[in-house]
Amino acid sequence: MDTGTHIVMGIALGGLATLDPAVSASHATAASVLIGTIAGSQIPDIDTVLKLRNNAIYIRNHRGITHSVPAVLLWPLLLTGLIYFFFPDANLLHLWAWTFAAVFIHVFVDIFNAYGTQALRPFSAKWVALGVINTFDPFIFTMHVIGIIAWVLGAPPGFTFLAMYIIIIGYYLRRYQAKKRVLVEVRALIPDATEIIIAPTMRFHQWRIAAMNENIFFVASSINGKVEILDRFRRIPVPKTPVIEAAKKDHNISAFLSFSPVYRWEVDEYDNYYEVRFIDLRYRSNGHYPFVAVVQLDCDLKPISSYTGWVFSEKKLRKKLGIIPG
Structure with missing residues (x-):
């Protein structure tokens, strides 16, 4: 939390x-x-x-x-x-x-x-x-704030927070059931899925979804019980090329790969450098994937600049890298 x-x-x-x-x-x-x-x-x-x-x-x-x-x-x-x-x-x-x-x-x-x-x-x-x-979670936070205000106004804290926690436990159970329903819908939509990741949002009836079968990554959302596939990407294994292997040694890239379970990759070659990018597919926001890891390598495959974290525009990412405008 x-x-x-x-x-x-x-x-x-x-x-x-x-x-x-x-x-x-x-x-x-x-x-x-x-x-x-x-x-x-x-x-x-x-x-x-x-x-x-x-x-x-x-x-x-x-x-x-x-x-x-x-x-x-x-x-x-x-x-x-x-x-x-x-x-x-x-x-x-x-x-x-x-x-x-x-x-x-x-x-x-x-x-x-x-x-x-x-x-x-x-x-x-x-x-x-x-x-x-x-x-x-707005509901959980608000319930705690209400309980604290009630305590300040003179309500008995023990029984006030006991009642609050009973309500919150019920809320957790409802969230768990809601996620199970989303999982059923995703399996019906992608019956050959080998992995499904469902992530909550601040809204009770809205969930982020990343799934995969043997050939495709699926990015979807569930709103009010309706699952919609938003993006599809070919599932291409990360190749063991000299550029990729050099990129994996960078501390930002290796940290990203140790954390992210579902991502796609890109390699771009420019006149005097390479750029390798890994993109987490779990956090799609307004058509953008903000959680990334990027490394720029010179022609000798030495790192020039790298970054991992949350960026919500290409301009901000270039600013984070700080060296090559791309």
């Missing part, structure tokens, strides 16, 4: 914790638990700082080790020890338990996004992505 949603989830969990007798009976425990749930709801995303280095490192590592099994166990211990230093009168066990719940829920809800996490590390490096809830 996005940062804002994780923040309000931490506050809501701190409110829910007031149902715990050990929390409600002690001001120090209640205060420390609220700090712990807010911090615990944020700390797995500490790897966001990698974006300050470059997109390649961020893409390769975000939601990786910081969302792994060891991290889920270690973050609560670290936070609990730090918070307990300032609140020595707090109930240590309950502070740890609620902080652990915050960290666990952060990682758990991220699994439901299309981006997913490597939550099974070190047992598996596989990305776990259920693709049911968008990274930012």
Whole structure:
């Protein structure tokens, strides 16, 4: 989920914790638990700082080790020890338990996004992505904000957030059922599909779809239960040419390939350089595919410039590359 949603989830969990007798009976425990749930709801995303280095490192590592099994166990211990230093009168066990719940829920809800996490590390490096809830879901965020406002206005936080979470669990189940219906429609439309990726959007009845059979990539959308194929691309294996192999060694290209499960490729040759481009097919927006990786190589196949990330126009991509106008 996005940062804002994780923040309000931490506050809501701190409110829910007031149902715990050990929390409600002690001001120090209640205060420390609220700090712990807010911090615990944020700390797995500490790897966001990698974006300050470059997109390649961020893409390769975000939601990786910081969302792994060891991290889920270690973050609560670290936070609990730090918070307990300032609140020595707090109930240590309950502070740890609620902080652990915050960290666990952060990682758990991220699994439901299309981006997913490597939550099974070190047992598996596989990305776990259920693709049911968008990274930012207006309904989930709004429900949390309403609950927080009700708390500020005097509503009992424990039962307020308990009721909210029951509603949100029902919402998750509805989203899961909606995705299953879309999957049935896609299979009826493309019966020989070997892989189907369905990604949510901020709109309840709108989904992005990328699918493939042995010969074709399909890009589609589902709006109000109707699946429409928007683009088709021939599925051509990436050749093992010197240009492609040199491009794959670039850090931006390799990061993209480690993350993207469905993409097409292009190679353009100019007078004094080559340009290799990989295009993720999952994120079509207004006829454009904004998530790309591009490298420009000189005639000796040495990298001149490269980029991976989100760009919404060719002009902006050229600006990101910054060297050759193309």
